[in-house]
Amino acid sequence: MPHDHHDHDHDAHSLLPSDSALRVKALETLLTRKGLVDPAAMDAILDVYENKVGPQNGARVVARAWAEPAFLAALRADTTATLEREGLLGRQGEHVVVVENTAEVHNVVVCTLCSCYPWPLLGIPPTWYKSDAYRARVVREPRRVLAEFGLVLPDGQAVRVWDSTAEIRYLVIPMRPEGSAGLGVEDLTRWVTRNSMIGTGLAERPA
Amino acid sequence: MTDPHEVTRFDEPWHAQVFALTVALSDAGRFTWPDWTRAFGATLARHGLSRDLNGGEDYYAAWLETLEGLLAGLNLAAPDQVAALRDAWEAAYLATPHGHPVRLAD
Incomplete structure (x- = not known):
């Protein structure tokens, strides 16, 4: 249905991440599916580097x-x-x-x-x-x-x-x-x- | 009270994600940290030939390129599979209404 708000397409879908961000998500998905990396281990690593060390x-x-x-x-x-x-x-x-x-x-x-x-x-x-x-x-x-x-x-x-x-x-x-x-x-x-x-x-x- | 210790944070969520992914893979024994730094150093040196790297976005771009190359070389993540998943994630973002969690179609 047409509407008069031309910016609407911009926020109709989720904000598209950058190409690099999509490539990281792709790697993470593939490696997780193959059992080569554990998302919980990644979260634990991030918690350490973002919150505990400095x-x-x-x-x-x-x-x-x-x-x-x-x-x-x-x-x-x-x-x-x-x-x-x-x-x-x-x-x-x-x-x-x-x-x-x-x-x-x-x-x-x-x-x-x-x-x-x-x-x-x-x-x-x-x-x-x-x-x-x-x-x-x-x-x-x-x-x-x-x-x-x-x-x-x-x-x-x-x-x-x-x-x-x-x-x-x-x-x-x-x-x-x-x-x-x-x-x-x-x-x-x-x-x-x-x-x-x-x-x-x-x-x-x-x- | 001011904090005398300037704390650096990751500028972008994907910088943190690619960092954590690399450390997790190394922890899991997929490659050693010296192997990682050698490969990463080589990428940085190659990129730095054509321009001065600022240590921000270009640093993590080099990091991601290194990880993709290392995983391809170890037969852990084939480039065509990674590219297909990257496109699948893009499609999922484009198909998901704003404000809803984005999930890959199975």
Whole structure:
């Protein structure tokens, strides 16, 4: 039946997902029908990555490294085992290495191959971490890239860039800021920004 | 209280879905994570030759292309079957009135 509302076709049926979204649905349907993947397992994975992991996990590790000498010693001795005890290891069996910033050395993490990232500690990687601009340039001209993040390092402080792989992920332990003396782990956690654990920022007083 | 930890979220539901699908397949032993990162890195390198990838939509487009290729190569998901199901989903969306759950015709 004709009607005078020309936009009507637009909302008569369900909003059509993008081609990519339809292709993902197709893969999911096929693999589920073949019994190769369990939708419940997918939901559980999504719940973890969308709701349970995030930079607060890494921040707590850093805060404890600052406040608890025994924890720092354990991290240095065997990071992977220490994080495993805390339930902070990934499912892919990767090793985690902590790199500690000092007045002499500032550490920065990248994945030049793709986007390997310590997901259980930092959550989903930010878009810039996955960009060609960051992945290619931070190796070549780290000081310039860091300056674009607003981080200008003193001349006397060297920059060391760590390239992650599927097997090894890095977590930067930023220097503990002045002004945080005497604070406990809970308070310190708020000083540890996500970028400070990648090396593109510093730990700072919470706003 | 402001949150000092900028939390990144998936921009689109399908980004989350393709991520979860890949992790679930790896968990189930269909491929190892290093195998995944090698294949994904190769796709990113190929795409990055013609333009600078921004790490957003193009990143997940490369992810999806890699997963399709990997599954085809492992004989786990034949491209023609995937294409037929993709078209079936499109038809289902077009045939389902707005506001109703979209289901595949059996």
